[in-house]
Amino acid sequence: MIPDDARHELSKMLGERLALGKSDLALHGRSETWHPEMPPDAVAYPETTEEVADIVRICARHRVPVIGWGTGTALEGHGSAPRGGVTVDFRRMDAVLEVTADDMLVRVQPGCTRSRLAEELRATGLMFPVDPGADASLGGMASTRASGTTAVRYGTMRDHVRALEVVLADGRVIRTGSRARKSSAGYDLTSLFVGAEGTLGLITELTLKLHGQPEAVASAVCGFETTEGAITAVIEAMQLGLTPARIEYVDVATVRILNAADGADLPEMPHLLLEFHGTDDAVAAEAARMGEVAAENGGGDYRWAIRAEERTALWSMRHRAYHTILASRPGATAIVTDVCVPVSRLGEAIARAEAEIADSVLDGPILGHVGDGNYHAILMVDRGSQTEIDEAKRLSDAMVAHALEFGGTATGEHGVGLGKLHLMEAEHGEAWDVMGALKRALDPEGLMNPGKVVRPE
Numbered sequence: 001m002i003p004d005d006a007r008h009e010l011s012k013m014l015g016e017r018l019a020l021g022k023s024d025l026a027l028h029g030r031s032e033t034w035h036p037e038m039p040p041d042a043v044a045y046p047e048t049t050e051e052v053a054d055i056v057r058i059c060a061r062h063r064v065p066v067i068g069w070g071t072g073t074a075l076e077g078h079g080s081a082p083r084g085g086v087t088v089d090f091r092r093m094d095a096v097l098e099v100t101a102d103d104m105l106v107r108v109q110p111g112c113t114r115s116r117l118a119e120e121l122r123a124t125g126l127m128f129p130v131d132p133g134a135d136a137s138l139g140g141m142a143s144t145r146a147s148g149t150t151a152v153r154y155g156t157m158r159d160h161v162r163a164l165e166v167v168l169a170d171g172r173v174i175r176t177g178s179r180a181r182k183s184s185a186g187y188d189l190t191s192l193f194v195g196a197e198g199t200l201g202l203i204t205e206l207t208l209k210l211h212g213q214p215e216a217v218a219s220a221v222c223g224f225e226t227t228e229g230a231i232t233a234v235i236e237a238m239q240l241g242l243t244p245a246r247i248e249y250v251d252v253a254t255v256r257i258l259n260a261a262d263g264a265d266l267p268e269m270p271h272l273l274l275e276f277h278g279t280d281d282a283v284a285a286e287a288a289r290m291g292e293v294a295a296e297n298g299g300g301d302y303r304w305a306i307r308a309e310e311r312t313a314l315w316s317m318r319h320r321a322y323h324t325i326l327a328s329r330p331g332a333t334a335i336v337t338d339v340c341v342p343v344s345r346l347g348e349a350i351a352r353a354e355a356e357i358a359d360s361v362l363d364g365p366i367l368g369h370v371g372d373g374n375y376h377a378i379l380m381v382d383r384g385s386q387t388e389i390d391e392a393k394r395l396s397d398a399m400v401a402h403a404l405e406f407g408g409t410a411t412g413e414h415g416v417g418l419g420k421l422h423l424m425e426a427e428h429g430e431a432w433d434v435m436g437a438l439k440r441a442l443d444p445e446g447l448m449n450p451g452k453v454v455r456p457e
């Protein structure tokens with residue numbers, strides 16, 4: 001429990017914007033996946049950077065943990081409160097502060113969601129392309145270094161955060177980066193906070209890079225005789241200089257579920273789902289060339305379309321896929337793997353994962369952002385069955401071991417949270433201790449989102 005003095009100070013400052021009710025606390029201790037609920041002791045809803053700084057200062061004085069919260073869609077128990085404390089929910093700091101069209105930049109508050117930003121930008125001819133599927137907040141996306149379906153062309157949050165305002169563990173407010181396209185002015189603190197999962201400070205403002213909305217967009221779908229053929233088609237397309245905006249893989253198990261539960265009408269084979277952005281001519285040329293590459297690798301029934309309705313239907317189905325898969329086993333939750341490997345080793349990595357899942361009692365449909373070498377197995381488990389959870393963890397750890405052997409990473413985009421913490425030693429070695437030293441330098445009392453990312457004290 002937080003000390004009474006701390007609670008009184010916070011209540012005095014925030015009034016009803018300090019929530020202590022059970023349901024609010026439970027909501028902020030929950031994860032989208034299998035992680036057990038770990039609620040905070042209070043939830044604060046600040047409206048300004050000054051309020052965030054005051055909350056952090058009060059918590060620092062009373063040694064109370066502080067956990068940032070965007071929309072709570074992270075998958076590894078990132079926002080849970082294993083040591084209690086105050087969760088800072090940024091939903092009331094959701095403004096789009098300034099669009100500078102000539103510099104192709106936007107300044108936002110951290111609680112602004114991806115869809116809200118898209119709405120604000122619609123009339124400007126500009127867009128923000130990072131798309132993790134879930135309607136996440138931009139502060140949360142920066143904090144997990146998120147990416148998603150469009151990273152193959154546009155990059156991840158790492159490539160899009162130009163500058164930040166951050167409240168440090170002692171309540172100081174700093175600005176990192178600038179509006180300039182490049183800078184050699186010292187350590188790259190912006191990159192340090194991107195992906196820090198709120199363990200080094202709370203982001204209270206972001207300056208993000210924008211792109212022009214493409215003149216034309218086409219989507220394509222293609223079934224393949226084998227997974228290997230699908231992956232080879234991806235590699236060859238890249239080698240030929242094709243620049244799809246999305247290349248997503250779905251395995252046969254996923255296709256079956258989408259057909260049965262989401263009205264898809266796909267042949268029961270592994271598929272690639274693609275999107276192309278550019279001028280009318282460029283999009284048509286890329287889509288047609290991709291069809292040839294697919295055919296050379298066992299792809300059949302290649303269909304591409306420029307009608308917005310078809311595109312929207314395809315990507316809504318893809319974005320719903322996680323929940324559609326979960327619904328195929330009523331009451332199930334999941335351990336979601338997130339390994340990312342060099343694309344040249346992706347076919348091998350998926351083949352090994354499929355073989356291990358086939359030998360297991362669990363179902364684990366696979367889908368992923370294969371243009372980046374990143375795939376997810378949705379290992380479905382009964383939340384009440386420790387045997388199933390242990391088996392899913394075993395499978396997940398085996399996939400990570402393969403990924404590290406192939407020169408990859410345990411997590412391409414979801415982040416560490418609690419669920420991937422035990423894998424950091426194997427991935428980083430001594431470098432993990434350096435992360436710990438940085439954490440101690442910026443947060444000596446270990447109060448910012450404790451228990452995540454670095455080795456527990």
Ligand SMILES: Cc1cc2nc3c(=O)[nH]c(=O)nc-3n(C[C@H](O)[C@H](O)[C@H](O)COP(=O)(O)OP(=O)(O)OC[C@H]3O[C@@H](n4cnc5c(N)ncnc54)[C@H](O)[C@@H]3O)c2cc1C
Pocket residue numbers: 032067068069070071072073074075078079090110131132133134136137138139140141142143144145146147148149197198199201202203204319322323413414449
């Ligand atoms: C169906 C589904 C599909 C998904 N697909 C993808 C995908 O394709 N790619 C991908 O990258 N992710 C994906 N995710 C995961 C998730 O959407 C991302 O991790 C997202 O970036 C989390 O944003 P959020 O606003 O929900 O953050 P939260 O879950 O609220 O927080 C995430 C972390 O950031 C910290 N944090 C939040 N706000 C701040 C802040 N202002 N300052 C400092 N720290 C803060 C939190 O403490 C926590 O550690 C998916 C999730 C779901 C449910």
